[in-house]
Amino acid sequence: MNLAILYRGPLASCNYDCPYCPFAKRRDPPELLRADRAALARFAGWVAATGDVRLSVLFTPWGEGLTRNWYRDAMVSLSHLPHVERVVIQTNLAARVDWLADADPRAVALWSTYHPGQVDRDRFLSRCARLTELGVRYSVGVVGLPEHLAEARALRAALPAEVYLWVNAAEGRRYDAAEEATWTELDPLFGYSARPHVSLDRPCHAGETAISVRGDGTVRRCHFIDEPIGNLYDGSWRTALRPRPCGNAVCDCHIGYVHLKPLGLRDVFAGGVLERIPAAWPPVRRPVPLAAPERRPPAVPAPGSPPA
Numbered sequence: 666m667n668l669a670i671l672y673r674g675p676l677a678s679c680n681y682d683c684p685y686c687p688f689a690k691r692r693d694p695p696e697l698l699r700a701d702r703a704a705l706a707r708f709a710g711w712v713a714a715t716g717d718v719r720l721s722v723l724f725t726p727w728g729e730g731l732t733r734n735w736y737r738d739a740m741v742s743l744s745h746l747p748h749v750e751r752v753v754i755q756t757n758l759a760a761r762v763d764w765l766a767d768a769d770p771r772a773v774a775l776w777s778t779y780h781p782g783q784v785d786r787d788r789f790l791s792r793c794a795r796l797t798e799l800g801v802r803y804s805v806g807v808v809g810l811p812e813h814l815a816e817a818r819a820l821r822a823a824l825p826a827e828v829y830l831w832v833n834a835a836e837g838r839r840y841d842a843a844e845e846a847t848w849t850e851l852d853p854l855f856g857y858s859a860r861p862h863v864s865l866d867r868p869c870h871a872g873e874t875a876i877s878v879r880g881d882g883t884v885r886r887c888h889f890i891d892e893p894i895g896n897l898y899d900g901s902w903r904t905a906l907r908p909r910p911c912g913n914a915v916c917d918c919h920i921g922y923v924h925l926k927p928l929g930l931r932d933v934f935a936g937g938v939l940e941r942i943p944a945a946w947p948p949v950r951r952p953v954p955l956a957a958p959e960r961r962p963p964a965v966p967a968p969g970s971p972p973a
């Protein structure tokens with residue numbers, strides 16, 4: 666049995682000040698930090714003790730986790746567990762990444778986001794270079810706002826071709842065809858993010874082979890459906906796992922719709938679902954023919970190709 670877990674504890678603070686984020690420059694009081702640390706220790710203990718399931722974990726804190734040593738320690742220790750296939754965290758890469766030298770690079774990975782205006786591009790790129798040096802898998806993303814476009818292009822040009830750069834549609838923004846094409850030049854999979862996916866009554870892996878876990882162990886299908894289906898610490902999650910259709914009208918966040926079965930995105934991101942790295946990355950470039958090629962019918966798109 667394989668289970669993907671999206672974990673989110675009480676932490677809700679961040680060192681950055683992004684204008685599009687409710688957690689910008691928020692500070693957590695000491696008691697909340699203590700509670701977050703204790704909740705994460707309990708969760709990590711549960712992961713270590715649950716050896717009969719192959720687990721993949723994505724930490725999705727509100728705010729930034731890697732400025733806290735308990736997230737760094739959990740990433741390192743979980744990466745060495747034989748039944749943990751992958752342990753990933755969403756991060757702004759503000760903190761140094763040298764600690765990852767102690768993690769198992771076969772299991773650890775980062776979902777990192779570049780926030781222009783909060784960090785100098787060269788500084789961000791130096792973090793990326795160190796990750797490459799350490800052999801750590803990572804994706805890099807930006808929010809698709811017009812004021813980010815020049816920085817996103819410069820980032821794409823500076824990153825190694827092996828690093829996938831994703832673009833997230835900005836919250837509530839509609840993209841016309843020209844804008845969508847512009848962002849698709851940077852991220853060929855941007856089409857998946859540009860519009861919410863109709864999900865009502867459609868089958869979703871969430872609640873079957875993927876779950877969301879809160880700091881107190883409450884288990885839900887995903888971060889976007891509030892109804893609990895069990896608890897991690899009383900064992901009730903085991904009998905709760907089963908196929909279900911989605912109960913929400915739409916699903917508009919990658920960490921949700923990557924599990925929406927009709928989209929087939931688990932195939933597109935096979936081997937990198939939680940860290941958001943496509944299976945076929947970098948895209949294969951066809952060699953330029955030396956002589957004029959004979960005419961052939963157009964190629965059939967591979968399964969899971971992005972929507973036109």
Ligand code: SF4
Binds near residue numbers: 680683689728
């Ligand atoms: S880095 Fe992330 S969590 Fe922090 S303010 Fe920016 S968007 Fe919010």
Ligand code: SF4
Binds near residue numbers: 870910912920
């Ligand atoms: S489609 Fe999205 S909202 Fe619906 S169950 Fe799946 S992850 Fe949750």
